Amino acid sequence: xxxxxxxxxHLITATGQRxxxxxxxxxxxxxxxxxxxxxxxxxxxxxxxxxxxERAKGNILERFSAQQFPDLHSELNLSSLELGDSAxxxxxxxxxxxxxxxxxxxxxxxxxxx
Amino acid sequence: xxxxxxxxxxxxxxxxxxxxxxxxxxxxxxxxxxWYKQDTGRGPVxxxxxxxxxxxxxxxxxxxxxxxxxKQSSLxxxxxxxxxxxxxxxxxxxxxxxxxxxxxxxxxxxx
Numbered sequence: 001x002x003x004x005x006x007x008x009x010h011l012i013t014a015t016g017q018r019x020x021x022x023x024x025x026x027x028x029x030x031x032x033x034x035x036x037x038x039x040x041x042x043x044x045x046x047x048x049x050x051x052x053x054e055r056a057k058g059n060i061l062e063r064f065s066a067q068q069f070p071d072l073h074s075e076l077n078l079s080s081l082e083l084g085d086s087a088x089x090x091x092x093x094x095x096x097x098x099x100x101x102x103x104x105x106x107x108x109x110x111x112x113x114x
Numbered sequence: 115x116x117x118x119x120x121x122x123x124x125x126x127x128x129x130x131x132x133x134x135x136x137x138x139x140x141x142x143x144x145x146x147x148x149w150y151k152q153d154t155g156r157g158p159v160x161x162x163x164x165x166x167x168x169x170x171x172x173x174x175x176x177x178x179x180x181x182x183x184x185k186q187s188s189l190x191x192x193x194x195x196x197x198x199x200x201x202x203x204x205x206x207x208x209x210x211x212x213x214x215x216x217x218x219x220x221x222x223x224x225x
Contacts, residue, residue: 002157033211042116042217043158043203056211090157098209100146100165105157 003027004106006091012112018079021109025072025093031055032074033094033103034066038087049074050097081113117141118206118216126222131194135219137187137204148205149178149189152218158203161189194223 003026013019025032034046036059045058049068060066063081068074078085088110092103121136139147146165150158162171162178164187170179175192191198201220207213 002159004157031211043215045213045215048211088155092157097211100163100209102160102163103213105159107157108155110155 002104002106004091004093004104006089006106006109008109009107010110010112012114013081014114015081015083017081017113018077019081019111021076021078021089021091021111023074023076023091023093023106025074025091026104029093029095029104030072031094031097032068032072033092034060034074034076035090035092035105036087037090037108038084041087043090046076048097055097078111083113086111086113116217117214118204120202120204120216120219122219123217124220124222126224127194129194129196129223129225132190132192133194133221135189135191135202135204135221137189137206137216139185139187139204139206139214139216141206141208141214143208144182144185144206145208146206147178147180147187148213149176149187150203150205152201152203154200161202191221194221196223196225199223 005024031050046060048056088108092105094101149161152158177190201218203218204216
């Protein structure tokens with residue numbers, strides 16, 4: 001158990017809909033990262049927050065947005081969903097946003113868009 | 115072109131045998147290289163993190179090597195077990211918020 005929690009574990013929704021994925025980092029970790037892993041694809045970095053502020057952006061679509069709250073939990077919002085958005089979405093946390101600090105991954109949320 | 119290339123794509127070995135997975139990268143600048151193990155449908159778990167000044171690091175039966183000059187890394191698994199069946203992902207980055215992921219090597223250990 002990495003100490004990172006993600007909810008829900010599974011989510012099935014229809015095209016055009018909007019969903020919110022939630023992540024709670026490990027106790028003491030200030031940085032949260034979101035990743036997307038499509039079927040048979042590698043992990044793609046989406047976005048990073050550090051202590052409530054956006055720190056880095058990767059391959060995140062404009063239909064997607066995220067935020068980190070004062071209690072350090074984070075939410076990833078996916079809107080106008082398309083079939084291609086079906087994927088595993090992972091959250092990871094680390095104590096710092098820079099350097100070579102360990103990233104701890106959550107169990108993921110499996111999103112299925114029908 | 116992916117900046118982190120892993121080989122082979124997949125590998126099948128018998129339980130108890132050793133194997134070596136390869137990672138070549140072109141990421142620059144370079145700060146650290148990580149190997150993760152990912153079981154199907156689960157989050158990646160870190161095996162090793164190496165900085166540019168380290169050339170080998172072990173974690174139990176897993177040993178990672180790094181040659182920063184040739185930009186190559188390998189992950190050696192000794193005395194494989196059925197539970198080693200997973201994808202192994204090489205990750206290279208200048209720092210935590212700019213990490214580049216390889217596509218992974220899918221390892222299957224058969225009894």
